[in-house]
Amino acid sequence: MAENQWPLWEVFIRSKQGLDHKHAGSLHAADAQMAIENARDVYTRRMEGVSIWVVESKYVHASSPDDATSFYEPANDKVYRHPTFYDLPDELKHM
């Protein structure tokens, strides 16, 4: 089987305990174990990670950039969700 049939994987790396896994990039591999090993060699050569997730790219579903305006519209007029929206006297401490 040719190389082009190796699926594409998205790589997520946790840089240290307590932090989120963050998208690092992608690579091709025959299976999950190989993807993790390749991710180690490609993305953590300088101790950049303590944990790796790989997900086959075809399983990632994404929102569409074309709909971004309307998709995020519901949050646009709700400034009252932010603490700074509320008008309080300066004397009020510890809040």
Added chain:
Amino acid sequence: MSVQDLEKIFQDKIDADIRIEPKDWMPDAYRKTLIRQMSQHAHSEIVGMLPEANWITRAPTLRRKATLIAKVQDEAGHGLYLYAATETLGAGREELLEQLHTGKAKYSSIFNYPTLTWADMGAIGWLVDGAAIMNQVPLCRASYGPYARAMVRICKEESFHQRQGFEILLTLSKGSAGQRRMCQDAIDRWWWPSVMMFGPNDDASPHTAQSMQWKIKRFSNDELRQRFVDICAEQVKILGMTIPDPDLKWNEQRQHYDFGAIDWDEFWNVVKGNGPCNKERLAARVRAHEEGAWVREAATAHAEKRELKKDRA
């Protein structure tokens, strides 16, 4: 929405320094230009492993050997970051490799020069990686998100490459008369090809304006070249060596170094495939790919077998 509207939105985003991401609308020409530019860069990283790998078994100490292996491994990593980023534009990995192997795609001409002595490992680190960094740092702000992110990663790692190269030359420059000669000889041979790495003069570089408007190029070839010459002209003094250019002279008025004329015939000759190592490099790359076929097949077979075992369990 009409194409004109889409193009306007696209350019407005770029003007506002908002990155373009893979699923965003982009003009075909932008996509095509990026695929060419990024894959050329990826190919350069991969072919760039060859001249240095040539010295791994003959590195003078274990420290130098470990360093050189790490550096060559980095180049492979850089190639992969860039191939992966190029694939987000819809180009297939197999297709990109095919273009490299058939000679349809170019890679940096610098790698078509031979590495004749150990000092070349130093000169490549100092000059070739130095020129590459000069080109690459501005690309960390390129308009295409995956490209910019790959470049950030690459630039972080590239700095060690340049420093280890300069250290090699510095060590030789403090050595025997023979070692000093070797050091100067490597600088003499790598200087002009490195200066040429920035590409043709601005007036002979017709795509620069468009690429700058798209922010996939942030400074012109001549601007970056001048910066490189200015920096190296000072650094070479620390080595006690000279740059092989009788016209290299500080220009008080310009506050830059003037330098001699570039042999563009040589440049185009190497680009067209007639450099000292073009055929050798391409042949080595094709051979590596073909001889690696069984490894790829074995990995696939192994993955299938493991999958089957899992199903049975």
